[in-house]
Ligand SMILES: Nc1ncnc2c1ncn2[C@@H]1O[C@H](COP(=O)(O)OP(=O)(O)OP(=O)(O)O)[C@@H](O)[C@H]1O
């Protein structure tokens with residue numbers, strides 16, 4: 001397989017087995033350049049392992065993966081890659097600005113570039129006041145912010161973020177959202193692991209759901225923000241036949257006394273549904289379409305079972 | 309190349325931040341003070357009674373070797389204790405992930421760290437070694453032969469231990485790494501003594517056992533070679549001690565140690581490249 005230069009990420013049949021445990025089963029992904037791509041899945045689904053394989057930290061058992069057209073593990077292409085690990089930590093005796101400088105130097109930045117960029121990126125993550133403090137005393141969220149600065153310092157073309165907001169306060173989350181949008185403006189691709197679906201919903205162009213180390217489905221969130229519509233109805237005299245007939249358009253039908261909920265794939269079918277129900281003799285008091293949240297979709301895809 | 313220098317620099321700075329380095333320097337200074345007092349007492353005692361200059365010279369140069377041997381042991385232990393954590397600890401804490409995804413190959417990363425430690429060892433050994441010699445000279449007027457050879461061999465011994473902590477650090481946790489390498493160091497120590505004993509014993513098996521131990525871990529034979537190189541021409545009669553020349557490691561032993569070091573370092577790089585981080 002030869003990678004296309006238009007794709008920021010391309011993998012085919014990526015698989016990783018730890019001992020007898022399959023962490024990633026068969027990952028085939030294509031992420032075009034310039035997208036914010038969300039990677040979702042329950043704990044232990046293999047998200048972090050997938051990122052590590054893309055970055056060459058973990059060697060896949062089988063399969064191919066390419067980042068920016070170069071095979072994962074290629075050393076030179078990493079000049080154009082930024083990465084915030086799931087649990088960022090670094091030598092805690094460095095000050096915040098020394099830490100960012102160190103990573104910038106490793107990326108081949110010159111002294112002048114560092115002089116300009118380091119304060120800029122520290123300001124971006126809101127740590128200017130703490131730039132000369134040792135990282136040793138930093139809180140979890142502050143570490144995550146400095147980790148983000150480290151991932152962005154060299155203005156990479158693609159940024160991998162493994163749960164960048166898990167330790168951040170609400171303002172920090174807004175900050176990350178703005179940073180990610182700015183990075184996309186700049187033309188960068190962002191690959192984002194997160195459990196905060198409401199956040200993913202507003203930042204990502206596309207998401208992939210993974211479960212047991214496999215992509216279950218991918219969804220486009222960019223142009224039509226959520227095609228899916230949920231409907232809440234208040235109605236009396238809805239017959240069993242009417243409910244059965246509803247399955248033609250709707251799914252996840254749930255009836256609770258006078259409340260009827262269901263989900264459809266497009267707004268266009270709503271008038272048909274109303275006409276059908278009226279014709280079937282239902283008395284409708286209320287008919288409210290509402291957006292289906294990513295969370296609802298997540299639960300539908302992954303199942304209600306909360307155990308791992 | 310510059311990547312290696314960046315990593316070596318930060319490693320050296322980190323080592324300098326460790327309390328253990330300063331503790332070891334402090335221990336070195338303390339031992340040196342004890343050493344100086346002991347030498348002084350000896351000198352005063354010798355002056356109080358008639359004594360053949362030959363015997364006196366022998367005892368004093370013997371004491372110099374005790375001082376240098378202490379120096380050597382301290383340096384090896386410091387090397388092992390400071391370096392067991394550098395790979396093992398950073399792999400287990402995930403610290404290494406942010407660095408290993410930068411445009412630097414894993415071999416460069418490992419070599420950078422390695423060279424940082426080599427720098428620390430060279431400075432530490434040079435300081436304690438020359439301080440010991442300076443103290444002995446100022447109190448007794450005795451100087452070792454070939455001090456540069458001796459210095460080189462002691463540094464060499466430390467670097468052999470360093471290579472082992474790097475290699476096992478790519479496999480084991482910090483603690484296991486320390487236990488394994490200190491254990492190997494003990495094997496080497498044992499081997500050195502067995503080879504000494506074999507000079508007096510008729511049992512060929514003891515020689516074989518001693519040689520085998522030195523093959524498993526050649527560090528101690530480097531010290532014995534250093535002791536041989538540094539001992540004063542007339543000091544050969546202090547025959548049964550870690551610094552005697554009953555069984556002097558040949559140049560082949562030195563070459564073996566060099567090959568051993570290269571192989572261990574090579575395996576470390578290979579396995580570090582191979583493993584998941
Ligand atoms: N080094 C390892 N050795 C053994 N098993 C591992 C290793 N790393 C990950 N795993 C296993 O692989 C599976 C996937 O782990 P991974 O960290 O990729 O999950 P994740 O999707 O990132 O989960 P989370 O949302 O909790 O971060 C888990 O079952 C985990 O136990």
Ligand SMILES: [Mg+2]
Pocket residue numbers: 047048049086162
């Ligand atoms: Mg994870």
